[in-house]
Amino acid sequence: MLKFSLKQLEIFVTVAELNSFTNAAKALYLTQSTVSAHISGLESALNTRLFSRDARRSVTLTAQGQRLYPAAKRILSDCRELTSLVENRHEELPLLLGASTVPGQYLLPELLASFLRRRPDCRYLLRRGDSQQIHELLRAGSVRIGFVGARLDPARLRYTPILEDRLVMVTPNTPYYQEKKRAGVFGCDLLGEPTVAREEGSGTDSAVAAYMRRRGFPAAKLRIVARVDNPETIKSMAAHGAGVSVLSALAVRQEVEGGRLLAFEMDPAGLRRHIYAAVRQDETFAELESQFLRFCRSFFGRSSDIE
Template sequence: MMTELPDARRHKTGLRGKDMLKINLKQLEAFTATAEYGSFTRAAEELYLTQSTVSAHILALEETLGVQLILRGARRKLTLTEEGRRVYGAARDILDRCRLLQDPESTAQGGELSVGASTAPAQYLLPGLLSGFFQRYGDSRFLLRRGDSAQVHSLLTQGEVRIGVVGGALDRRMFTYQTLCDDRLVLVTAATERFRALKVQGLYGRDLLDEPFIVREETSGTRRVTEEYWKKHGISQDRMRVVACMDNPEAIRRSVAEGMGVSVMSELSVREEANAGKLLTFDLDESGFFRRIYLVWRKDVSLTRMEQAFVTYLRSELKKKG
């Protein structure tokens, strides 16, 4: 959709009618979002675009207007030039007027959401969020598929789901990732007197690497980021005595509780048992170890308004929860 700047703005930028036809709403959206968030990256996340696309839209707008709109600096927040501030006001007005023509709440209603989620988000994060979204958009329908992070990426590639919630960013060339929240990974042990004493002593999870270990399957996001943690801290996995490899967190929890071994797991997946005193959790180190939970979709897929509403809802709700 093409648009024009108001006459006063057009005069100040020296544009002619034929040049105005080169300006489109995507360029104005990219520019205003970048101006408001002070970041190309943040603007890209909000607009469901890549950073390079946002930059290209703004460069095209600057070329058409014949002025520099943004002062770019690697070590400081982006700021607008004088012309940028002038154009921002006009662009914001145009976008606001366009939104009056369409009710985003009504157009987001209805439709099916196909979502693939890795184990911890599927079991402990999404159920309550899906319920809340359904209450707001009652005509929506959900298809939820579960697997490890690699399996969810495969579902996305094959088109069996449109949006994923995963614990690992596996292919940034093919997929768009947005950080949804941070997930604390902890070492989980049985609630025995020996482990209780070690916890009282202030030991961390990486002080307990001589214990028998239960690990997740190789394609698990939890296992991948945990192995990256060991490598980063110079911890050889050869010293670990792996007694079992399991792909089911419930089976791991029960095995740990029965004293078979210890395991690194999402704090989300053991919170209830830890609060009930059935399991003990140890931070891996003094800072705690976190992985990111991502929203992901294919770069060649344009999200529907329903899907955009779902993504916005998830991020908003989790932001409230801190």
């Protein structure tokens, strides 16, 4: 009789992939003590040590852990496939979705409502976070389909671009910035202005950092007066004169059209990035999940290789 559980294997794989008991606990919505207890129980059942821990609390797989890891991954994948094989395609099946801020706020509401009209029996479980947090949830298996604005782990996840997004510099609609707009100033020329930035770990922040590196603009010259994790708050702060900000054009369309904010293209070519649907490389999809992914392709009018 087996002396260990699937839950222990799931926690083992999550710790191995995140190299951290703390991050694994966050991804699985468990306490760190619960994660540690499960790992200790698995090590006891197998009579071997699976992780090495150093003084800085860094966690790495032992030689035995490295041998166990691919087998544990196969077992968990087979269990997910078994669930899919016996599932009735017409039963209610929660779609486990994750979304970073921009797709979560400005794309998914219409997408999910449209899919519900096609499949009124469908149910969603949607988890929100920045791009980095959604990646952690995907790797841990807590969500099965993620919508993100950055490709942070191409070795373990598959990304399909579903929509092209522009990033623009937004400013208050004041005479000072109106004059700059008339003069043909670009957003890159405003990078030295007081700035309200997105939080580190967001797809927008990663795209802006990469853009500044390409242009040779030192990060130290960026005058960040605040970092905020909500674009709605950032837009309000910018409109009230707290600073400029680089945001998704999707997020600021109404404010720009209504005259509360001005939007500047970052440069003559424009700063563009993709919104991606991300899944794990080894994922096996249930019928409803495959149908949802096909709907995403048609909804945003893009081809995709996700199946």
